Amino acid sequence: MSAVVAMPAAKRPRTRGAVRNAPLADDLFRLMHKERDGALQLHEDVAGLVLAAALLGELVLGGHLMITADYAVTVPTRPAPYEPLAHEVLDIVTCESHPAPTWLLFLATTAYDRVAGRMVREGHVEQVAARRLFSRNRTGYRPADGNNAAWPWARLLNRLQRQEPLDNTDRLLGGLLLACDWHRTVLRTADLNVTLSLRHELQQAPEPVQLLAALTENAVGSAVTSRLR
Template identity: 50%
Template sequence: MPSTTLPPTGWPLLADDLFRLAHHDTTGRPLLHSTVAGLGLAAALLAELALTDTIVVEHDQVFVIRHAPPGDALAHTVLDQLVGEQTAHTVRTWLAFLSQTSYDEVASRLLRSGHVRAEASRRLLIKTTIYVPTDANVAAWPWARLSTRLRNGQPLNGFDTVLAGLTLAADLHRHVVDGIPGNVITGLRQLVAKAPPSMRLLLHHTEAAVGDAVLTGH
């Protein structure tokens, strides 16, 4: 199957693939708590900017180093938010802020691209929206790609290394690597630890933020 991570603009859609991993590939049922999903997707949106050398993370703070408008509309919005602040903020501050809207914004990007359709769902008198994949093969591709490469001991490219790191940070890796020996997980953590400094810091703070959210129940 061809890669679904890059649109015609060439933008690395990390958040789209993480969204796919965080949902059942046919029903669209969420696999993560909404708070954790929001933090993971917020990190993925920042990672898209880091991968394209638009931002760097230094001393636990996010700095914009390139102001050229991204080809992706959502990335452009996130960059505008970063640029709009007079002073640099910490990764944790940006994760908390972006996580408030990241789920809906990434879902909207997938809706616009035709990869999901929105369906209303009602449970215990609470109305929610489920984003059902329009093509189960496309929805399952990130999982199949990571799982196959990890099982076979194949190297991961830069994009998939970050994606795998995001699954670790969001505690989603158990779904991706179900049944894979523990030494593979250890190797994956070692691989992520060799990622560029900005990405390592971003993933570290994301995992810490997720851990705090789980502990506090928020």
């Protein structure tokens, strides 16, 4: 038994209407929360890892970051991203030299709060507190618009069912869903062909995208194994 209580209002008004071409991490954030009450559906550790990968992925997809086969991270010489959170993450990564697995684990500790903050500031979600009997209260992020919350999975499933090629952003989105074994739940289907299509599309992505998805899958597997010990 629970009740959802709204937290103090965000600085910006709630955003309604279609949100298209959203940052990768924002779409992933939408997919990991219940549309009704904004409750997180993944374990917090797993959510942090996949969102950290998504933040790195935004930089990779924008050409601001490169990941090589040995997981070395390099930063091309080009203007920094305009989006504030992407700029912030790039500043973090460029301050020291570490391989991609190190940055993934480091960013995982704050990625959830960073993406949640961006979503709240942009008016896409409303912070709520779910008061539950016999358990500690948890903060949730209820979508400002149900259609926007459903758009990432509806878009992905529609393209897969139509056998339409995905763009690299959706290839990485699908790869990160595969990495945490969340794709069947998100896409609301047990159709094996959809899963196979998702894996096929990931194989068509540029090498840095594939490497980031594989790295995330390994990190999630290690996190799950550690919790079971």
